[in-house]
Amino acid sequence: MFKNLLASVGIGAAKVDTKLFNNSVVPGETLEGEVYIRGGDVSQEISDIYVKLATEYERETEDSTVTEECVLINYRLLERLxxxxxxxxxxxxxLVLPHEMPLTLGRTPVYIRTGLDIKSAINPRDRDHLEVRPHPLMQRVLQAVENLGFHLYKVDCEYTHHFAGAYPFVQEFEFRPNGQYRNSLDELEVVFRLKPEGLEVLLELDKRARGWQGLLEEAFDVDERYARLFVKQSDLYERDLEAVIDQTIQSHIH
Known part of the structure; x- marks a missing residue:
């Protein structure tokens, strides 16, 4: 009886630990691993064993910025044990990883949460962080933007209800111009939406204010321009992405 009481508050209770076969992944790949459950000092009924893939994003409220968790996958391993x-x-x-999962660049975490649901007890949990690398199509676009004279200075996940993706946030890659665009752009923001058939790229161009007209546009937040590109696997070898992105930027700032 005393051991049961101790187990109910986590002393001498069952424990859980997740071992990932590879914690460095790319969106769309399969993540494999094993969940190890070790019994404690007494027999315990586990009603649910789950693995959750999760990340975090920021959302602006009236007077502050809050960080919220987003569960990308909620996978039940066993219902009863x-x-x-x-x-x-x-x-x-x-687990087949979602194509729209964020990369672990900047301050963005991606992790596996494993848990056991045990009635009338503190539920054991385990957390394992992943490294999420860019998909080759993403890496090609990021390299093309840098080749055009931009440098990446900020990456974060922000709440949005406009992009109509699978999750309530987008990951923004914010670049500042060093080269030919330093006098015409304040920044260039890139948002990816990876799909099995290719990569959709949203470009947001924040134009530098020039004269009264530019200042008015900036003051009323109408100085931003948007463009979309779609990159296929064959474009890695057959398409000059630097030229395509350069042409797209040129057409939107003049």
Whole structure:
């Protein structure tokens, strides 16, 4: 009885630990691993075993900025299990990672949360962080933008209801111009939407104010221009993305 009481507050209770086979991934890949469950000092009924892939984004409120969690995948491994004292159970899993998951650049975390739901007890949990690298199409676009004289200075995930994606945020890559555009642009923002058939790229061009007209446009937030591109796998070898992006920027700032 005393051991049951201790287990209910987490002392001598079951524990969970997740082992990832590879914690460096690319959106759209499959993440594999194993969940290790070790029984405590008493037998316990586990009603649910889950793995959640999650990230965080920022949302502006009336007077502050709040950080919220977004669960990208909620995967139930097992619905019910009785774990005996000191028993070890290993549950393998494989998750197909979403194409629209963010990259772990800047301050953006992506992690696996594993948990056991145990009635009348503190539920054991485990958290494992992932490194999410750019998909080759993303990497090609980022390199093309840098080749045009921009440098990446900020990456973050922000709440939006305009982009109509799978999640309530977008990841923004903010560039500042060093080269030919330093006198015509304040910044260039890039947003990716990766799909199985290719990469949609949204460019937001923030024009530098010039004269009274420019100052008025900036004051009323109408100095921003938007453009969309679609990049396919074949474009990695057959398309001059620097020229395409350069032409797109030129057509929107004049």
């Amino acid at each position: 009785t774990i005996q004292p000191k028993e070890e159970v290993v549950v393998p899993f494989a």
